[in-house]
Amino acid sequence: MNAEIIAVGSELLLGQITNTNAAFISKQLAELGVNVYFHTAVGDNPERLVEAIQQAEKRAELIIFSGGLGPTKDDLTKETIAKHLNTTLEMNEQAMQSIRHFFEKIHREMTPNNEKQALVLKGSFILENHHGMAPGMVTEHQNRFYMLLPGPPKELEPMFQFEAKPFLMNKLFEDAAIYSHVLRFYGIGEAELEDRIHDILDAQSNPTIAPLASDGEVTIRISAKSKSKEEADSLIYSVEEKIVERVGDYLYGYNDDSLASKAVDALRQHEMTIAAAESLTAGLFMAELASVPAVSDIFVGGEVTYHTDAKINTLGVSREIIENYGVVSKECAIEMAKKASEKFGTKIGVGLTGAAGPSSLEGETPGSVWIGIRLANGETYAEHLQLSGNRNTNRLRVVKKTFSILIRLVKDSTIR
Numbered sequence: 001m002n003a004e005i006i007a008v009g010s011e012l013l014l015g016q017i018t019n020t021n022a023a024f025i026s027k028q029l030a031e032l033g034v035n036v037y038f039h040t041a042v043g044d045n046p047e048r049l050v051e052a053i054q055q056a057e058k059r060a061e062l063i064i065f066s067g068g069l070g071p072t073k074d075d076l077t078k079e080t081i082a083k084h085l086n087t088t089l090e091m092n093e094q095a096m097q098s099i100r101h102f103f104e105k106i107h108r109e110m111t112p113n114n115e116k117q118a119l120v121l122k123g124s125f126i127l128e129n130h131h132g133m134a135p136g137m138v139t140e141h142q143n144r145f146y147m148l149l150p151g152p153p154k155e156l157e158p159m160f161q162f163e164a165k166p167f168l169m170n171k172l173f174e175d176a177a178i179y180s181h182v183l184r185f186y187g188i189g190e191a192e193l194e195d196r197i198h199d200i201l202d203a204q205s206n207p208t209i210a211p212l213a214s215d216g217e218v219t220i221r222i223s224a225k226s227k228s229k230e231e232a233d234s235l236i237y238s239v240e241e242k243i244v245e246r247v248g249d250y251l252y253g254y255n256d257d258s259l260a261s262k263a264v265d266a267l268r269q270h271e272m273t274i275a276a277a278e279s280l281t282a283g284l285f286m287a288e289l290a291s292v293p294a295v296s297d298i299f300v301g302g303e304v305t306y307h308t309d310a311k312i313n314t315l316g317v318s319r320e321i322i323e324n325y326g327v328v329s330k331e332c333a334i335e336m337a338k339k340a341s342e343k344f345g346t347k348i349g350v351g352l353t354g355a356a357g358p359s360s361l362e363g364e365t366p367g368s369v370w371i372g373i374r375l376a377n378g379e380t381y382a383e384h385l386q387l388s389g390n391r392n393t394n395r396l397r398v399v400k401k402t403f404s405i406l407i408r409l410v411k412d413s414t415i416r
Contacts, residue, residue, distance in 0.1 A: 001172065002035045004060035006052050008068035008077050009151060010043035021066040021149075021156050028160055030210065031223050032168060032178055034062065044074040050084055061144050062168075067151030069134040071113045077148060082121055085141050089119040092126060095135045102133060121148070127163035131155045138167060145171070173225070179232035180223040181240065184257055186404050188250040190218050196246045200239065207235050209243075216397050217259075218250075252407065259403035260288040266410040267298045267348065272376055274406075275344035276302035277315050277336040279327065279353040280369065285399045300344040305336070315339045328354050328364040330382045333372030341374045348406070349374035352398060356391045369398050371405060381409060 005022045012019050022039045029036055038059060042052045056063045068077030082089050096118040103110040117134040120126060127136030127147075132155035138147045147164060149156045169177055185193060190213035194201065201209055207224035222239050226232035244251060253262050267274055276285050283304045289295055303315055308327055311317040316339045317332060325331040336351025354369030355361035361368075367387035374380050385401060387394040 001033075001062055002037060002060045003029055003062040003064060004038045004040065004056040005036060005064045005066070006049075006056060007039070007041045007066050007151075008044065008049060009041075010045075010074070012041045012067075013043050020153055021151070024153070024157055025064055025066070025149075025160060028165060029168075031180060031221065032165070032172060033225075034168070034172070044068065044076060046076055046080045046083075049077070049080045053081070053084055057144065062147065063144065064147045064149065066149045066156055069117065069136075069148060069150050071111075071116050075116070078119060078121065081146060081148065085121075085139070085146070087139070087141075088122045090122045091115075092118050092120045092135060094126070095120070095129070095133070098129075099133045121146075125167060127159050127167070129155055129159055130162075131158055136163065138164070176225050176227050177232075178223055178225050179229055179236070180221050181233075181236045182255045183220045183222070183240065183243065183251060184253040185218045185220070185247060185250040186216070186252050186259060186400065188218060188247060189213070193218050193220075193247055193250070197243055200242055200246075204239075207232075207239050209239065215393075216400050252404070258288075258292075259400050259407070261292045263403040263406045263410075264289065264292045264295055264298060266407050270410055272348050272410060273298050273300050273344075273346040274348040274350065275300050275340040275346040276350040276352070277311075277340040278302065278304050278350075279306055279311070279336070280356040281352045281395050281398055282306055284395055285350065285352060285402060288399055288403070300346050302340055302344065302350075311336065316343070326362045326364070328361055328368055328370060330370050330372070330384065333370035334374070334380045334382050335372070337372040337374040337380065347376035348410070350402060350406075352402065354385070354398065356394050357387075358391060367394050369394070371398065371402050373402075373405065373409060375409065381405070 005025055007019045007022055011017050019041055026036045040052050042048050065077050068075045078089055099114055099118055100110060120135060120137045121139045124137040124139040129135045132150055134150050136149045136159050138145055149159060190211060194211055207222045210221045212219050222236045224232040224235040278285055286302050289299050305311040305315045308322060312319055315336060317335045321331050321335050333351040333353050336353060337349040341349025351372035355364045355366050357366030360366055369385040370382060372382045383405060387397055
């Protein structure tokens with residue numbers, strides 16, 4: 001099956017938002033073996049949308065639309081497709097009840113135009129929206145599927161994962177299905193990882209292997225087509241074993257794991273609490289910690305001490321350390337970690353300081369960062385990074401590196 005993705009919305013063409021939906025859908029379709037050769041973005045204009053549909057019909061058996069299902073006058077995707085396919089729209093009562101319930105819950109009167117969101121293509125297969133109001137839908141016409149999805153990623157992504165993807169799998173695989181397993185690596189680049197397993201990649205058939213680099217990490221998705229999950233797991237494991245043998249030193253987790261969640265697991269397992277003092281990361285480390293469910297049993301608190309005065313007056317870093325070594329220094333990072341641990345009464349303290357960029361700080365080049373960690377036994381650890389990304393990329397890389405260091409240190413019984 002070949003697919004084409006049409007994103008609808010003038011805001012996409014004006015550059016007001018980025019079309020992340022197309023990348024997400026393409027990645028999901030690749031796992032199913034569905035080819036995507038064209039992405040199209042079209043404004044809120046019925047005539048131009050019809051032109052895009054006509055072009056897509058020449059090239060694809062599956063046309064996926066994102067956006068244009070809302071309540072306003074410029075949301076015309078359903079109406080345009082209905083007219084193009086010579087069909088009508090009908091009210092979906094389940095969606096209508098859900099919309100009414102939403103407005104009752106927030107104690108607001110529902111305006112009449114919101115009823116428009118419950119309209120669906122007559123006879124279509126409904127994709128329920130558990131994160132918004134407008135349902136998605138799939139209709140078949142002349143051996144071609146037309147799939148309509150909402151525009152907001154927070155609605156589209158779960159709808160595609162849990163509603164649209166199973167629908168497509170049932171259509172694509174009558175006697176088999178696709179099962180996947182994700183390996184997560186940190187500390188190795190995509191090029192080096194692929195070089196180490198190039199012969200495994202070259203020999204792939206079933207399972208298939210898809211490496212992907214993102215934000216300083218590399219993931220490998222191994223997907224197998226099989227009649228049963230047990231058989232698929234066996235196929236996946238045979239390949240996974242070979243990959244881990246080559247690059248297992250960099251493997252930190254699987255599937256939905258993150259560096260933050262693995263660090264929390266390690267801290268929890270060894271009954272260690274943590275606090276942080278952040279400068280250049282400005283709370284990003286603590287925000288990532290807090291993204292892990294039930295983290296309150298190990299994460300006590302912390303402070304953002306961005307300015308030098310805050311490091312001295314609020315956190316308690318000695319003026320002598322800053323005058324003698326500067327804020328971008330090993331000594332300052334360790335002192336920040338110590339003060340965070342002392343102030344919040346935790347076994348582990350983290351101190352992050354540096355020059356995020358693009359300007360230098362105290363003569364230190366942009367991207368110069370110090371990570372300081374106060375360990376449960378009172379000893380300290382510090383590591384210097386010299387990063388070359390943009391400002392926010394550097395901040396994120398510092399956070400991920402800190403989690404990676406924590407995982408290693410907390411598991412090392414000789415220094416706990």
